[in-house]
Amino acid sequence: NFMLTQPHSVSESPGKTVTISCTRSSGSIAGNYVQWYQQRPGSSPTPVMYEHNQRPSGVPDRFSGSIDSSSNSASLTISGLKTEDEAEYHCQSYDSSTDNWLFGGGTKLTVL
């Protein structure tokens, strides 16, 4: 089995671009789809990316996802940052060896 590691927090100014990473501890990042969820304070999570780089309906194209085999990590990039993007972001993947769905620890994005 593996773990997903995210930075605890990131911050950036409105209008800028930020990238949040999610590193897989073992096995290939490409081996199982990575998803990203946005969770605003007091709310339940909502998906902003699935299958590495697919945006659910209604998610603006300022959000993009990718994977990098060299660093064995997935990334969520948000461009043209808005104050409404301030939230916790959780990456998630499936561990086929244990039949478990795994989450990263979450990254708090501050837009200041």
Added chain:
Amino acid sequence: EVQLLESGGGIVQPGGSLRLSCAASGFNFGGYWMHWVRQVPGRGMEWLSRTDELGTRTTSTGYNDSVKGRFTISRDNAKSTLYLQLNSLRADDTAVYFCTRDRGRYAGFDFWGQGTLVTVSS
């Protein structure tokens, strides 16, 4: 509109039990895998359990080792309701419990409920 509405949370003593429910609407409930996920306030998410569309076969359900043997997932497709039976509760089970709908293709969860808070305390 897809809606998932959890209920059944509350305060329970260590060693006690609770049954959580998740009422689904707005989609063909019997056509989807469903999951339970929890979040300790201020901390990360933890996947707990899943059930396939039927929930009746021996291979229909799966659990995180942290809850295996203590929690039981089940569903009633006629009532469009998902359940989680929580037994032998411990203080570290204190969390918000969410039900989620499976997107398919092992691509995570496409809808989440609003969550129900379980507090285990004497």
